[in-house]
Amino acid sequence: MTEDAAWSALFAELDRWAHAGKRLELWLRDDDATEPSDQLDRLADLAGRFTIPVLLASIPLQAQETLAKRLETAPLLLPCQHGTWHRNHAPTGEKKSEFGLHRPTADIAAEIAAGRQRLRDLFGHSFLSVFVPPWNRIHPEIAAELPGLGFAGLSCFRNFALGPAGGPRLVNTDLDLIDWHHGRVGRQPDNLLAEMVQLLADRQMKPQPRQPFGLLLHHHDHDSTTWSFLTNLLSRLSGHAAVAFSGPDTLFDAATYLD
Template sequence: MTEEAAWAALLAELDRWAEAGRRLELWLRDDDATVPSDQLDRLVALAERFAVPVLLASIPMLAQEALARRLETAPLLRPCQHGSWHRNHAPAGEKKSEFGLHRPLPDILAEIAIGQQRLRQLFGDAVLPVFVPPWNRIHPDVAAELPGLGFAGLSCFRNFGLGPASGPRLVNTDLDLIDWHHGRVGRQPADLLAEMVGLLAENQAKPEPGQPFGLLLHHHDHDSTTWSFLTNLLSRLSGHAAVAFSGPDTLFGATTYSAMGLD
């Protein structure tokens, strides 16, 4: 399928959503923020151009004061907690994870709390009570403890689910724009579009009238292919009857720790 045919297929699927009275809440999450950069400035410009908020997952123990200063003039980028150190604690042979049960649970929670305090010192009231685990992995037993630490939301990747003990409000991302296995490069637009159409067709069969659909970004790793696709996607979907650009405040139901009465 050519790229233009893939774009036509996406728009046709969204037209079916509109005809059925369904609405897609498109939202953006960007991971691994630590410092200001030209790439971050490009993300800011894109958010402002399309008036779309971005959940900016920042690594607490690596984030610098300069990032906090930059975000003071970028209100559409909403910082939240991205793990602690972004360190892998899984043994060799297992998938990477900072928050599996590879350490005692009290130690894990203490580390999360230290990172939370660090981000609140950096960003003040701007930081959102949302937790994003590195590599999109967190043991359900750890997730269940997050509300007790003051987290209103959790965001991982497609198909991650909470355990029987539940946890904070879960809103996953659905489409990763980066090809991590072939040089951390942008995935080809036709492949991304075909995957998105397939996911939307699956959602169309569900009874819920509206579905959030999250794009997973990593601005540090974006190449020209990634930036071009993201800009083109937001441009083509802006104003479509079935699409609404949404933000983390709406999706997670809490704006700040202060708003939750946790200060």
């Protein structure tokens, strides 16, 4: 499929949403924030251009005070917690995870709480009590501990689900713009659009009152292909009858702001 055909397919699908009276809430999550950079400035400019807030997942024990200072002038970049150290504790042969059941639960909970306090001290009232685990992996038993640690929200990727013990409000991302297995480069627009169309077609059939669709970003790793696609997508979707740009403060409830 050519890129032009892929764009046509996306708008045909969105037109079906509009005809059915459904609304897609498009939102952005960006991971691995630790310090200011030209790439972070570009993300802030993009958020401002389209007036779309971004959930900025910051690594607590790597985050710099300079990041907090920069965010004072970037009100649409809303910081939340991205793990603690962003370290892999899974044994060799397993997928990377900082929050699997590879350590005592009490130790993991204490580490998460320490990270939360660090970000609360760093960002103050701009901090959102939303937890984003590195590599989008967290064992459901650990996720169930998050409300007791002060978290009102959790965000992973596409098919992650809470276990029987529950957890905070879960809003996953759906489309990763980076190709991690072939050089950490931006995925090609036609492939991204085709995947998005399929996801939306599947979702259009589900009778859900809210339809958030999250784009997963990593500003440190964005190349020209990624920035171009993201800008083009937001520009083309802006104003479409079936699309509303949404923010994490809305998706996770404004009460996630700290008192």
